[in-house]
Amino acid sequence: MNITKQVEQLLKQGDVDIFLAYRELDGHLIPHGYTLDNLEDLENLKVSQHRYSLEKVATHLTEKKPNLKIGIVARDCNQRALNLLYTWNQLSPENITPLMVNCCPSQTRNHSDCTYLEPKKTGTFKQKKGIDFNENPREFMDNNDNGQRFSRWMYEFSKCIKCYGCRNICPVCFCTDCSLENPDLVEPGALPPEIPIFHLVRATHMAGRCIDCGLCEDACPAEIPLRFLYREMNRIVSDVFDYTPGAGLEKSPFTIIGNEVTLEPRPMDA
Amino acid sequence: MTIKRITFVQEMLKFMGLEGRLHLEWISSAEAQKFARVVTDFTEKITHLGPSPIAGQTRSISMEPHENKRRKHEYHKAG
Structure with a gap:
């Protein structure tokens, strides 16, 4: 039918x-x-x-x-x-x-019928200065040292025109009070927004919530590789909290009230 | 739980290229020596890393400064 x-x-x-x-x-x-x-x-x-x-x-x-x-x-x-x-x-x-209906390649289904069938193209300038949309976060870590990673992200974030497009399109952004619109936290009328904090706040809020649909990256007029960023955030959540958003019906453990932990504090490597 | 959250932030900062600038340690009020040691070590480590690359970058292009101030003030009154 x-x-x-x-x-x-x-x-x-x-x-x-x-x-x-x-x-x-x-x-x-x-x-x-x-x-x-x-x-x-x-x-x-x-x-x-x-x-x-x-x-x-x-x-x-x-x-x-x-x-x-x-x-x-x-x-x-x-x-x-x-x-x-x-x-x-x-x-x-x-x-x-x-x-x-049919969907893009995912862990649960093999059918493909969406915008991610064809990977996003990355221009040469962006490849040199910025972050390739299709790069693997692990390879990004291996191929760039601390300083390179920092300057690449700052390049990406500095393009932000604070249109809130990523938040507006996001299916899992539903808070009535968005902290990114609080004038005490984010100064109104200033461009770009305070970087990298503005984007890291959103990245933290996406951790344990982002279902990796990629609409934010599609919507971003400044071509910031948001999906790449949030994907890595969720990799950390999956490692630390053992949780994958959207896979089942349990709440993310990455909240204010916590559970029992077996991790040891990290030694300080001077 | 704190440790998990801090681990998350540490990993996030690492991804951003700001590795090693966040440290978590449990120190009781009876452990003055441990406190002194940890703070000294961390200060040394941060001195070695140098000033944060974000310092001085965060001030962005804004509209007329006085206009901004007035706006902020209005928001405060409203809120």
């Missing part, structure tokens, strides 16, 4: 009040909510390699109407984001019906 029929059935049976998917507008696919009142709209429903954090739309809808039943077209990354949002009580699994 094709996806249009499936959605039609879900709406007609009353399993969902609204179905979040995409429609074409002037040659672009944009997020769109399909409802029973506009069934004829369904012929515009399209699934392609374009992605948007539909689960973020679902979170906003749920904020307004907590009992709204929402259907959602989901790839593997959407599913991971949904798991995380369930964990943090932003959505409840009873109200969400995901319809799975």
Whole structure:
């Protein structure tokens, strides 16, 4: 059964009040909510390699109407984001019906049908000065010494125009008070924002939360390799806390209140 | 738990190229000598590493300074 029929059935049976998917507008696919009142709209429903954090739309809808039943077209990354949002009580699994479609290469699925099928291209200048989007964090550590790493990251961060695009697109950014918008912490009207603190604050908040969908990197107009950064943050979380965000329904242990620990303090190597 | 969080920050700073500038140690109020030793060692280590590369870089291009100050003030009043 094709996806249009499936959605039609879900709406007609009353399993969902609204179905979040995409429609074409002037040659672009944009997020769109399909409802029973506009069934004829369904012929515009399209699934392609374009992605948007539909689960973020679902979170906003749920904020307004907590009992709204929402259907959602989901790839593997959407599913991971949904798991995380369930964990943090932003959505409840009873109200969400995901319809799975093909996705980018991931640990759980082999199908590929998304923007990450073709790796992002890195220009020669960026390769020399900055950080290659497709580099492996381990190789980055091996190939660059302390000073090189520092100057490369400072080059990347200094491009930031503080558009908050990474935060706005992020499916798992749901705090009502964002510390990056607090005028006491981040000075309003100054560019670039205080680096590297601005980006490290976000990186810390992403640790144990980022589900590696890569939308932040896609959205960034300054081409900062955010996915690369957050991926390494989660590597640390996985090593230290033994936790992978979005894989299951347990909360991240990287919180204020902790658990028992067996690690020893590091010796000071002078 | 503290140690896990600090390990996270240490690893993060290492990735950023700021390795070795954060140290965690448990010292009780009865361990004055340990305290003195740890602080001396760490001071020595930091002196050896030299000034932080971030120092002096954090001031960014801002709008007119007085305008900024006024804005901040308004925010304080509002908040």
